[in-house]
Amino acid sequence: MRPGGAVIDIGLFDDSEVYRAGIEAVLATEADIKVTVSGKVHEATAQLRHVRPQVVLLGSVRGHDQVLTALGRLRRMGTPPVLLLIPAQERISLHGLLEAGALGITDRDGGAAALAHAVRTVASGGWSLPAQLARTVVTGYLRGGAREHGNRALQEVRERLTPRQQEVLTLMSEGMTNPEIAEVLSVGTATVKDHVQTILDRLGTPNRTLAARLAWEAQLATCGPATPSGV
Numbered sequence: 001m002r003p004g005g006a007v008i009d010i011g012l013f014d015d016s017e018v019y020r021a022g023i024e025a026v027l028a029t030e031a032d033i034k035v036t037v038s039g040k041v042h043e044a045t046a047q048l049r050h051v052r053p054q055v056v057l058l059g060s061v062r063g064h065d066q067v068l069t070a071l072g073r074l075r076r077m078g079t080p081p082v083l084l085l086i087p088a089q090e091r092i093s094l095h096g097l098l099e100a101g102a103l104g105i106t107d108r109d110g111g112a113a114a115l116a117h118a119v120r121t122v123a124s125g126g127w128s129l130p131a132q133l134a135r136t137v138v139t140g141y142l143r144g145g146a147r148e149h150g151n152r153a154l155q156e157v158r159e160r161l162t163p164r165q166q167e168v169l170t171l172m173s174e175g176m177t178n179p180e181i182a183e184v185l186s187v188g189t190a191t192v193k194d195h196v197q198t199i200l201d202r203l204g205t206p207n208r209t210l211a212a213r214l215a216w217e218a219q220l221a222t223c224g225p226a227t228p229s230g231v
Contacts, residue, residue: 008123009036011051013044013070014059014085019108023057023085026112033119041066045073052080055123059085059108068100075101078206081122103209104128125175125209157218160202168195172208173215 010027012035014020020038027033037051041060048056056079060066067084074082083104084097097105104127106118118128157166164185171181178196182189196208205211 006032008033008055008119009053010034010119011036011044011048011053011056011080012038013041013047013056015040016059019059023115026115027119029112030116033116041070044070045077048074048077048079054080055119056080056082057085057119058082058102067097071097071100071102080207081125081209083118083122083128101210103213125212157203157214161199165195165199165202168192169199169211169215172196172199173212175212 010033012020012023014023024035024038027035036053037047039047041058044056044058056074058067058070058074060070067086071082081103082101083106084102085108086097086105087108104118104122106115106128121128157169161169167185168181171184176184178189178192182192185192199211200206200208203211203214205214
């Protein structure tokens with residue numbers, strides 16, 4: 001259960017009506033999770049123009065390409081974080097799905113507790129990957145050009161953001177709220193709010209989650225800002 005009894009609104013999109021009904025029934029047992037919009041994968045973009053859930057659950061029975069296409073459309077819309085429902089045995093490009101904008105991947109046929117945990121993790125701005133998938137991603141990251149990709153992300157952040165904005169972005173990537181960031185930096189909450197909006201505008205990211213992802217790729221927590229910062 002989330003602090004304060006807050007409910008996570010969910011958008012559920014999958015081509016199987018029976019599967020959607022099953023997921024809705026499973027999530028109905030969770031007091032802090034509610035499916036507010038549901039439909040087939042190709043209906044997601046149209047429905048999300050009118051309803052803004054906190055997390056989008058996206059599945060498919062038509063294969064990897066359809067998921068990638070849907071992810072691309074949702075990302076261009078600036079939708080909430082997407083959690084993918086993928087069969088554990090399906091051979092897919094995890095890197096491609098994450099690059100396309102997914103914030104989490106969970107087993108399509110996994111248990112209720114695992115699904116609820118993944119939803120809560122993604123809703124809070126975190127990444128959610130099953131252990132075996134996480135090992136695959138980390139191994140691929142370490143073996144395949146991670147340093148070069150991180151250097152490019154770091155250069156992009158440093159070119160577009162001031163040192164103070166880089167500090168704010170780093171704290172955002174650690175999951176801090178605006179008041180928590182304000183306390184750490186000894187500035188007002190309104191100042192932090194202005195910084196956050198400027199960061200999103202300059203990085204071209206529609207929400208805090210994708211901005212935090214860029215900070216993770218740039219390894220800002222390790223590198224730190226380019227020069228000493230002011231307010």
